[in-house]
Amino acid sequence: MRYNSTLFVEELQKILSQPLSPEDHSYLDLSAAKEVSLDMLADVPPADPLTEAVGLILDSMNHGPFELTRLGINELLKSYLSRVSKENERSCTRSYLDCIYQLYLFALLERYPYTDLFWEYLSLCFDTVSRHLVEHKLLVSCQVFLSKVTLMGKWAAQKNLHTNLIQHFLHNMEIWAREEGYLELADSAKNHRFNLETV
Amino acid sequence: MIETTLYAYIVLAIAGGLLTLLSSVGIFISLIVQRRLDRLQEILEEFINLSYRSEINLTGKMHSLIEKYQMNYIFPHKPRSLILSYIDFNIFFILFLWTITFFMYCKPPLQLFLLLQLIPLIIGIYASLFFRRLLRNTINLENPLLETIVPSPARLRSISYLSHFINLSVESVLKQARLSLNLSLRSKGGQTEASVFLKEELSYDDFFFYLVLQKERPEKVLFLACGEIRFHFPPDPITKKPVPVCRNINIPLGSFHLTGHTENISAKFLVFTRGEKHPVQYSYQLIQGRGFLASAGNPDIVVNHQIVYQVQEKKIRILENKSSIPCFQELSPHFNLQGERYYLDPSSPSPILRTCLDDFFID
Numbered sequence: 001m002r003y004n005s006t007l008f009v010e011e012l013q014k015i016l017s018q019p020l021s022p023e024d025h026s027y028l029d030l031s032a033a034k035e036v037s038l039d040m041l042a043d044v045p046p047a048d049p050l051t052e053a054v055g056l057i058l059d060s061m062n063h064g065p066f067e068l069t070r071l072g073i074n075e076l077l078k079s080y081l082s083r084v085s086k087e088n089e090r091s092c093t094r095s096y097l098d099c100i101y102q103l104y105l106f107a108l109l110e111r112y113p114y115t116d117l118f119w120e121y122l123s124l125c126f127d128t129v130s131r132h133l134v135e136h137k138l139l140v141s142c143q144v145f146l147s148k149v150t151l152m153g154k155w156a157a158q159k160n161l162h163t164n165l166i167q168h169f170l171h172n173m174e175i176w177a178r179e180e181g182y183l184e185l186a187d188s189a190k191n192h193r194f195n196l197e198t199v
Numbered sequence: 200m201i202e203t204t205l206y207a208y209i210v211l212a213i214a215g216g217l218l219t220l221l222s223s224v225g226i227f228i229s230l231i232v233q234r235r236l237d238r239l240q241e242i243l244e245e246f247i248n249l250s251y252r253s254e255i256n257l258t259g260k261m262h263s264l265i266e267k268y269q270m271n272y273i274f275p276h277k278p279r280s281l282i283l284s285y286i287d288f289n290i291f292f293i294l295f296l297w298t299i300t301f302f303m304y305c306k307p308p309l310q311l312f313l314l315l316q317l318i319p320l321i322i323g324i325y326a327s328l329f330f331r332r333l334l335r336n337t338i339n340l341e342n343p344l345l346e347t348i349v350p351s352p353a354r355l356r357s358i359s360y361l362s363h364f365i366n367l368s369v370e371s372v373l374k375q376a377r378l379s380l381n382l383s384l385r386s387k388g389g390q391t392e393a394s395v396f397l398k399e400e401l402s403y404d405d406f407f408f409y410l411v412l413q414k415e416r417p418e419k420v421l422f423l424a425c426g427e428i429r430f431h432f433p434p435d436p437i438t439k440k441p442v443p444v445c446r447n448i449n450i451p452l453g454s455f456h457l458t459g460h461t462e463n464i465s466a467k468f469l470v471f472t473r474g475e476k477h478p479v480q481y482s483y484q485l486i487q488g489r490g491f492l493a494s495a496g497n498p499d500i501v502v503n504h505q506i507v508y509q510v511q512e513k514k515i516r517i518l519e520n521k522s523s524i525p526c527f528q529e530l531s532p533h534f535n536l537q538g539e540r541y542y543l544d545p546s547s548p549s550p551i552l553r554t555c556l557d558d559f560f561i562d
Contacts, residue, residue, distance in 0.1 A: 160255035164377055164497065167400075175489060194447060197259035197400075 008060070008068050009075060015053050016079040021046040023091055053079075054099045061106055066114045070121055073103065077125055081132055084141055093141040097148045104152055108159055119156055123165035127172060134176045134185075142185055146173065150192040157197045167193055207300050214296040221289050225334060228282065232337050235271060239349050242268045246355060247364060253371030258400050261375050262444060269352040269443045272340055279338055290331050294324055352443035353432075357405035362474030369472055370479050370502055376403040380410075380466055380483050381449070382492040384457065393492070394454040395422060395542075397468075402445040404430045407471040407515055407536055409478075410452060411525050412485075415463040422455045425530050426540030430559065451557035453542025461487050466494070469503065469524070473510050473536075477502050513537065 027045040028036070057072035080096040100122070107118040126149055133142050153166040170193040177186035201209070246264050249257050301320055305313070336342045340349055354360045362369045377400035382393045395412070405428070412422040428450060432442040468481040480503040483494035507519040515534040521527050526543070533541050533552065540555040 157256060157259050160257060160260075162256045162497070164379075164400075168493070172488065175491070179489065197262070197446075 003064060003068065005067060005071055008056075009071050012053055012056060012072060012075045013079075015049050015056065016075060018047070018049040020050065020083070020092070020095070021048045050095055050099050054102055057103055058106060061103070061112065066117055069103075069114070069118065073100070073122065073125065076100065077129055081129065084133075084138060086138065089138050089141040090144060093144045097144065101148065101152065104155075108155065115159075116161065119161050120165060122152075123169060126166070127169045130169065130173050131176060134173065134180060134182075137180070139182060139185060142173075142177070142182075143188065146170075146185075146189060146192060150196065153192075153196050163196055167196065170196070203303065207303055210296050210300050214293050214300075217289055217293050217296075221286065221293070221330075224282070224286060224289075225330075228334055228337055235274075235340075236349060238271045239268060242271065243350070243355075247361075247367055249375075250367050250371045253368065253374050256375075258375050258377060262401055262446065265352060265355050265444045268355060269441055272349075272352050273441065274338060274340075282338060283335060286331060286334055290327050294327060297323060352441070356401070356403050356430075356444045358403050358470070359405040359473035362472040364474075369470075369475055370500060373403065373470060373479055374500060376401045378468070378481060379498070380468070380485065380494045382457075382485065384461075384490055384492065391457040392454055393422075393457045395424065395452040397428075397450040397452055399448045399450070400446060402430055402432075402448045404428050405472075407534070409469040409471070409524065409530070409534075410466065412455075412464060412466050413525075414459075415465060420525055420545050421457070421464065422453070422542065422544060423526055423530065424452045424540065424542040424555070425533060426452075426555070427536045427538050428540070429538045445561060447561055448559055449562050450540075450559045451555055452540060453544075453553065453555045455542075455544035456546055458546065461485075461492055464492065468498075469506070471508055471510075471515055476507055476509065477504050478506055478508065479503070510536070 025046050026040060027043050028040040030036070053072070053076060057069060057076070060068035060072055076096065076099060080092070083096075084092045104118075104122065106112065107115050109115075112118075126145075130142065130145055130149075133145060149166065149169070153163050156166070157163050170189050174186045174189040174193070177183075177189060242264060246261065246268070249261060249264070297320060301317075336344045341351060350360065358369060358372065361367055361372055377398075379398045381396045381398050383396065385392045385394070395410075397408075397410075407427050408425060410422070410424040411420060413420055430445070430448075432445060434441045464485040466481075466483040466485060468483065469478040470481070471478045480501050482499040484496075485492045486495040503523075505520045505523060506517065508515055508517050510516075513536040515536070517524065517527065517531075517534070526545070529543065529552070530541070533539075541552050542555055543550055543552050
């Protein structure tokens with residue numbers, strides 16, 4: 001029952017179907033706020049489905065089979081693809097990739113046994129996601145995506161994980177971007193590919 | 200006015216002093232060189248040790264080790280030229296002094312006995328010039344004298360050189376080079392022309408390859424290529440830095456006409472090196488991308504123990520299991536290490552063996 005993949009995905013989908021927390025909420029974040037107004041100190045942040053989803057996936061990474069983690073990432077990225085649009089591309093891509101990045105950092109832990117599987121699966125997903133982004137002309141998300149994924153790739157190379165799938169992804173991205181006429185994006189993909197493994 | 204006899208002693212004393220200085224310079228040089236040799240051999244050993252861990256990604260580390268080796272290999276230009284000019288000046292001045300003293304006491308006419316008296320001087324000149332050559336060679340490591348002890352950095356990318364180490368697995372070194380195949384497709388007058396490229400993440404060279412592209416069900420040979428891969432990287436034209444190894448290198452292997460669907464194309468790539476007797480075999484499965492075919496995922500890399508070969512006078516002789524190499528008969532005259540790449544398109548109306556002249560490029 002606990003490790004039922006259908007129930008896991010259903011729960012995840014239920015969480016992810018809630019609306020994302022709005023950016024301009026009134027909760028006071030001291031790291032971002034320029035000035036402190038005393039009457040805002042007691043405000044609470046709005047519920048964030050992404051935090052909940054990440055928590056659920058982290059649970060599965062802590063003591064679940066890899067299959068659940070795999071499904072979790074898949075659902076997270078699917079929910080991203082359904083949400084991202086021209087209006088919210090920067091913030092949406094950022095918040096989803098931050099989640100993925102947290103999961104990735106957890107997967108790099110010494111005691112996590114499925115690091116290779118996790119990274120391989122993630123690399124394969126990136127390929128499809130970026131293809132969707134290029135085809136739907138979401139340029140800003142592509143840039144954000146590219147820089148974050150390269151960051152992960154660099155980490156992976158330093159941890160001696162294989163990066164050929166990421167290289168392949170960057171090469172594909174370059175070709176697609178060039179075909180669609182986004183030369184700047186193509187150049188940036190190429191540059192990232194050349195710098196991926198420079199220690 | 201100094202007395203002539205005494206003057207000769209003074210000159211000889213100066214020459215002796217200079218000679219002592221020179222020998223201390225020799226000791227100084229040998230100390231530096233010894234330290235450098237230690238460093239270089241440490242790096243070389245670290246490099247060889249890397250090859251035991253083939254399952255993880257060490258490409259970046261290998262690249263930085265070769266660069267580190269290169270850094271320790273070259274002696275900084277300024278001190279080197281300073282030391283060299285000091286040695287030159289010193290030796291030629293000593294020779295000059297010796298000759299002067301000789302001719303000070305030399306009285307004509309020339310006799311055979313004089314020639315005999317000249318012998319010590321000649322031997323002295325020869326020995327000093329030889330000493331000079333020795334010192335110069337020790338400072339510049341790029342010479343045949345030390346090449347066997349300290350290989351040049353370019354040697355570290357040579358698979359044939361590395362395969363001479365007994366405990367080094369060529370297979371795992373090649374794994375880090377990440378060889379992959381890439382076919383770029385171009386439509387031309389209703390036909391699809393495919394150019395075949397071998398991609399290397401780290402530019403390992405100095406090996407002989409054999410490539411066959413096959414279609415499964417029905418089985419059909421699409422493309423054949425063989426030849427030797429060898430690079431020459433000149434120093435960077437702008438920064439003047441030496442380039443021991445490159446990344447993301449593409450080697451054109453030839454082109455052929457692709458007909459029919461592009462599914463189920465597989466490739467077999469054999470690597471023959473000088474120090475081994477079984478080739479390393481790569482098996483690729485090609486997948487279709489937009490405008491290209493590329494090898495998917497990690498290729499299957501094994502040492503093919505069925506095939507036995509021997510390299511004799513730059514020629515590769517297959518001793519066992521020739522039949523597992525398709526079209527070996529046609530290609531066998533070209534199984535030699537001449538630095539050329541050949542390819543064959545069996546589907547063309549008149550299949551002839553061509554030489555691939557395109558140069559490699561970085562992309």
